[in-house]
Amino acid sequence: QVQLVQSGAEVKKPGASVKVSCKASGYVFTRYDINWVRQAPGQGLEWMGWLNPNSGNAGYAQKFQGRVTMTRDMSETTAYLEMSSLTSEDTAVYYCGRGFSAARPRAQDHWGQGTLVTVSS
Amino acid sequence: QSVLTQPPSVSGAPGQRVTISCTGSSSNIGAGSDVHWYQQLPGTVPKLLIYATTIRPSGVPDRFSGSRSGTSASLAITGLQVEDEADYYCQSYDSSLSEGVFGGGTKLTVL
Numbered sequence: 001q002v003q004l005v006q007s008g009a010e011v012k013k014p015g016a017s018v019k020v021s022c023k024a025s026g027y028v029f030t031r032y033d034i035n036w037v038r039q040a041p042g043q044g045l046e047w048m049g050w051l052n053p054n055s056g057n058a059g060y061a062q063k064f065q066g067r068v069t070m071t072r073d074m075s076e077t078t079a080y081l082e083m084s085s086l087t088s089e090d091t092a093v094y095y096c097g098r099g100f101s102a103a104r105p106r107a108q109d110h111w112g113q114g115t116l117v118t119v120s121s
Numbered sequence: 122q123s124v125l126t127q128p129p130s131v132s133g134a135p136g137q138r139v140t141i142s143c144t145g146s147s148s149n150i151g152a153g154s155d156v157h158w159y160q161q162l163p164g165t166v167p168k169l170l171i172y173a174t175t176i177r178p179s180g181v182p183d184r185f186s187g188s189r190s191g192t193s194a195s196l197a198i199t200g201l202q203v204e205d206e207a208d209y210y211c212q213s214y215d216s217s218l219s220e221g222v223f224g225g226g227t228k229l230t231v232l
Contacts, residue, residue, distance in 0.1 A: 035221075037167075044123070045159070045167065045210050047221035061220045095166065105214055105221030107157040107172035114166060 002026040004096055004112035011118045017084040020115045022096035029077040030054040033099030033106050036070060036081045038092040039114075046092075050104055051079055059104070086119045093117075124149060124215050125224035132230040133201045141227045143194045143211030149222065151192035154214040158187055158196045161208045161226075170209075171196060198229075206231045 007021040022034060036048040049060035051070040058070040069082045079096060093114040099106025126144040133139040150156060158171040169178055171187035174194060186197045198205055211224040
């Protein structure tokens with residue numbers, strides 16, 4: 001069965017960086033986008049960007065350009081989200097999802113369990 | 122301020138029909154961009170309900186349906202059940218921003 005398993009919760013200080021992983025299994029990793037979405041406490045969903053695991057190409061929401069990098073390790077079927085210059089505004093649960101539909105942003109039919117990133121001094 | 126506008130809350134009694142609107146513009150829904158809908162039960166991961174505006178993934182009850190009219194999309198839920206109480210989000214692509222966008226979410230209360 002399709003599974004996306006994310007890395008554990010992180011606590012970071014303002015100005016630091018964080019790298020969240022998303023290990024995929026149960027399907028051909030290179031055939032589907034990986035999307036990243038975040039949700040601040042008590043808030044709605046926020047789209048961050050997409051990654052094509054086959055080519056390594058990524059597209060980012062304007063808000064995150066220059067501060068976020070999405071990469072993958074094909075041998076480990078794992079996608080990564082790295083974010084730098086963290087502030088308290090980045091405190092949120094970060095989700096990866098498998099994007100399957102025809103047009104971007106591809107609809108996510110499977111989601112990771114979420115990774116809570118807390119930014120606090 | 123979300124690019125896609127949803128009502129903050131809707132409510133209905135068990136068995137009733139409710140609709141949740143998602144209002145966009147000519148650069149997203151009005152341009153024919155796909156609309157996806159997600160359901161998020163309290164404390165859980167979002168779940169895909171509708172993709173490409175009208176298509177239900179397997180396993181999603183046919184009580185849920187999606188539609189588009191002009192610059193808006195709607196999610197309709199018929200035969201409302203207590204377990205439908207959740208937050209609902211629409212998503213689309215905005216060509217002006219060149220990125221995906223979510224609506225602000227709608228909390229459905231089943232009275």
